[in-house]
Amino acid sequence: MPATKIAAKPSLKQIGLSKETLLGLYTNLLKTRMLDERFRKLFRQGRFAGTYFSAVGQEATTVGPTYGLRDEDIIAPSHREIGAAVTKGIPLVHIVAQIYARINSPDKGKTHPCHYGWREKGFISPSSTLAGQTVTGTGCAMGFQIQKKDNVVIAFFGEGATARGGWHEAVNYAGIHKLPIIYVCQNNLWAESVPAHRQAGIKDFSDRAKAYGFPGITIDGNDVVLVHKTAAKAIERARNGEGPTLIECKTYRWYGHSEIDPADYRREEEIIEWKKGDPIARAENLLLDLGIHTSKKREAMVEQINQEIDEAVAACEKEKYAEPEEAYNDVYSENFPVRRDDY
Amino acid sequence: MPATKIAAKPSLKQIGLSKETLLGLYTNLLKTRMLDERFRKLFRQGRFAGTYFSAVGQEATTVGPTYGLRDEDIIAPSHREIGAAVTKGIPLVHIVAQIYARINSPDKGKTHPCHYGWREKGFISPSSTLAGQTVTGTGCAMGFQIQKKDNVVIAFFGEGATARGGWHEAVNYAGIHKLPIIYVCQNNLWAESVPAHRQAGIKDFSDRAKAYGFPGITIDGNDVVLVHKTAAKAIERARNGEGPTLIECKTYRWYGHSEIDPADYRREEEIIEWKKGDPIARAENLLLDLGIHTSKKREAMVEQINQEIDEAVAACEKEKYAEPEEAYNDVYSENFPVRRDDY
Amino acid sequence: MKKTTLIEAITQTLFEEMERDDRVFLIGQDIGLYGGVFKATKGLLDRFGPERVIDSPISEVYIAGGSVGAAMVGLRPIPEIQFADFITPSMDQIIQQAAKLRYRTGGQWTCPMTIRVCCGGDVGGGLYHSQINEQWFFSQPGLQVVMPATPYDAKGLLKSAIRGEDPVIYFEHKRLYRWVKEELPEDDFTVPIGKAAVRKEGDDITIVSYGFMYHRSIEAAQALEKEGVSAEVIDMRTISPWDRETIYESVKKTSKVVLVQESSKTGGVMGEVSASITEEMFDYLDAPVSRVCGLDVPAIPFAPPMEHFFLPNAEKIARVVKKVMEY
Amino acid sequence: MKKTTLIEAITQTLFEEMERDDRVFLIGQDIGLYGGVFKATKGLLDRFGPERVIDSPISEVYIAGGSVGAAMVGLRPIPEIQFADFITPSMDQIIQQAAKLRYRTGGQWTCPMTIRVCCGGDVGGGLYHSQINEQWFFSQPGLQVVMPATPYDAKGLLKSAIRGEDPVIYFEHKRLYRWVKEELPEDDFTVPIGKAAVRKEGDDITIVSYGFMYHRSIEAAQALEKEGVSAEVIDMRTISPWDRETIYESVKKTSKVVLVQESSKTGGVMGEVSASITEEMFDYLDAPVSRVCGLDVPAIPFAPPMEHFFLPNAEKIARVVKKVMEY
Ligand SMILES: Cc1ncc(C[n+]2csc(CCOP(=O)(O)OP(=O)(O)O)c2C)c(N)n1
């Protein structure tokens, strides 16, 4: 992976994060990247159905805010939050099973790939309606406030989703009631084929916060340290009852909107430019510069992660789909059977 | 009507509006007020069905922007725009007929009171869904842009309606495409019983424009000169293709949300304070100070307006309701008859 | 004993359930300080405070969708939509989130919430204050839909909805708020979701309806009684999942059916009821299952003559019943 | 002659109509530069420019409601909703504005617009990329609803919709986009809204359906033919206002009916069709009007076995037909 070297060697103190945190962030970045690239490959091989939304290039924007959250804190994701799923601690085998729609997926194969969810770790299995989880996620934060809990919610969405009415209603409500929620906008410059400037009349999507009376900030979303620290501050604010923050992370998706999109609406130079700022390489270089990482360690890590992924994939490929009749389950609570017809 | 005297006598030049315009604004203010008070009285007397939404106290915010528009320009109103209806030139008898739901109403009695509309004068008969006309009105502006016409749209709404998702989607779109539309927020501090600070985490609703990349301005909505001049500038911008403006007019409704609302959620002092700033009295005093108006002229105007209203009311009270079968009309274009059942 | 109106029954229930279970909270427009535009939530703010009786901004998307989120973290939200006419913006959250949450998460998450929706015509509300739109929710599995016609059911169904584990659309017909009154038991009681009520027994024909139309149906049945027609009158109470058994039992007895619905005919709930009866009870039928419905026009028009023309009433029902009897 | 797919027929029509009438314009997500997620609008941006082929932000409320406004000032908008699953946010504008505009203004304003909606299952789309939701629009007078099953109808109905004076929901079943092909006439033609097509004549039983299900129905009919059952197959084409006459004529002949619908059974379009047949053609019926529908679950589940289990298919249809025949 290419990377830009940083001139003066930084110190841990300057960074302001512990060695453990830095390694933790890095491990999750690497794992996310490797899993994501694996899924792309498996999809091209036709090993699972549906489609796949890669988040390669955007890992820092999802790993950064999620790292360090409590189990009871909630992630309200959209479709490009594999990094949050990995970092929040959904077991790898569940993530893979979800992609494969197998019976061992927490959703039993009911919903489509990239819609990870695991209640135990406070990760909402999303609807595909963009910004849908901005609304329900804000509702979770409202619930925490009513229950007087000090948990927080992180709602992720793309810049494109901020054009939705539900997004506005939710964020406006959070502003009135100072809800414990952090809104993370992954601004990857494109909503499918539509560029950001056709999505809004503003340059920085964090300006949207001005309409709601709480802080909005725009940062380099490929700098995992900056993302993590900015989010950590917002999380603390939220836990202290000081209300929401909107964090816009400028980032970039390297590949198509989904794996069937050739993404030929983008200029080649734009892609090359952004690849230079690869968030994983940047983190790696930082760790190398700090002397807390070596290329040998990296190799070991890669090997270990690969093995974990291999195992999870093998396990899921062996699994079955749920029986057709599973379609009748999970409609209502027990006392309300579904109307059935025998055709 | 009480009024606060202005210290130094102003001149027409200082004001920056012609005598004709000032008198035009004033006449529409007075007519609106008198008609509104008459409707309140008629409602209390049980002379028409449904309910009535008074805009007394808010006249300057609707008369000011509307005065001087062309017939083809469009007003996209909400429920408190009687002033715009009067000023845009809907004939008095149509306005009264709408309130009375009589056959001679342009809507033939189909929709409920205060939902004035007359196509000839570009006044949309609104749906009751708040901010509904912000969306369709923005669509009208999109239409003008596509047609390369230099017409404009004025969309009116209360501050409460800005919390709606549709409002956001429309205004966001106008910002992207620099549509020829002026958004006038009548901030009367309350949405039914809910105060403005429970509607949004901001003080000035014009701040909402910051999320969309076009100008927002907050003004004294009871100063008809200021409102008219601010709107005129925005209208010119819009006609020149420079895009939308959000104008927040701070104002106050003197009475209940509708005539059946005792409005006891508000403090008496608040009401008294705002009544002191009566927009009609302020305009009147200005005209007196400018020497272009006299109390004698006022009496004559009042008499004349009263007579016009008397005649319109009398005419409508004599009118019939549409026949019941009228319910079957206006569903589809001619070729598609409605399914009927004979019960 | 004191008679309780339908709206009082609702207010009482909200008090009792909020008292009983501190996970229950309310959110909606003008429900706090103002006590609701029809006063259904009067007194609740004083009793339970602004954290459990939340005056929301004009945000129907959030009122519904935020409640889904609150339910996910363990609360029992009761969002209110001020008028059914304004539930269209909530559709996305109700259909895509509330109704599908349990399903899409493989049962991990549930959505126990009760959306109170004030609805219905015959109140001079015009196009935008008379709608019901129950058919949209009826056709969405994962939701439950109820509409009480009596104070007893208003209380009992609301309790079941609040205590249940599923999202429920609870329709309150505004025409009935103060019109119907009855004595209610002192003790706690519930009315199960999914069970219709046979309100009047009869042998000749079955009239099925719900909400306000139940009252028009019983009026018709009483008038018909005098003319020698013995009509059985069923109040569905729950629209989804609807009680096929009770209706089918009645059809077995009478072999003739008239279905009454306030909303427009085409695509309404009674189309399904009719289709199901035909499909499953064909042998028992002695005459075509017939419907009396609102007109097939965009909504209830405002002017009184048009509004009355739109709505089914006892005379129209009686006429159709007689036609079916003569079949 | 070259065969045209259903999606090509749509693209062609958009070209022709935009060429013919400069009031026609398109607005939707990814319809410009990208040519639409299924390429239905490919080439149109190049030909007609960004003012008539507008890439919108992710704003389904505005896409629908802004189009209503543009129609009011004299244009002929063709908004696109990328997937029917995402039409729920547009409901408010479609139901409260588009469907009621003519009515509430006493006919002063009209809303000639065609909302193109990509819909349907059997494509591995899961819960949120397989919906149709046609029943919501079917139950709203003021709207017209069509769903072509063939390239000819796709073109003819789209032309009628664009040239008409009413708001039309034009459903495009994505399963059919590239699956069905046929030769199309060179000359301009339209298919009238409100007219069903008898696709196959038959004497024993009538099978009614629309969209993708028409193809499953004709497959079933062909298989049944070999077993000696002569089924008449009707493709409704227009869902609202639906063509009662054509269906009733067929019922007169066959006296037996099976209705096929992809969406969940309860509250679906075929409930109304069944109820209407029973109500108005009872004397002609020799067996219960029966339905084959999608399951009564919240949406089409993703995993292939569950998806196939959800959907009606030729075997299921044939089994029900035989059951009715044996009645
Ligand atoms: C309400 C809704 N409309 C449309 C879509 C289809 N769609 C899926 S992803 C996408 C683009 C999203 O852009 P953005 O929010 O910027 O996220 P990104 O894909 O760039 O991560 C669209 C239009 C959808 N899922 N939901």
Ligand SMILES: Cc1ncc(C[n+]2csc(CCOP(=O)(O)OP(=O)(O)O)c2C)c(N)n1
């Ligand atoms: C979508 C929608 N929700 C609720 C209502 C009911 N309603 C009518 S007026 C009103 C308050 C409006 O407040 P605001 O927008 O500030 O206007 P104002 O009445 O103060 O002029 C409400 C809640 C409605 N008409 N539409």
Ligand SMILES: [Mg+2]
């Ligand atoms: Mg994006």
Ligand SMILES: [Mg+2]
């Ligand atoms: Mg207000």
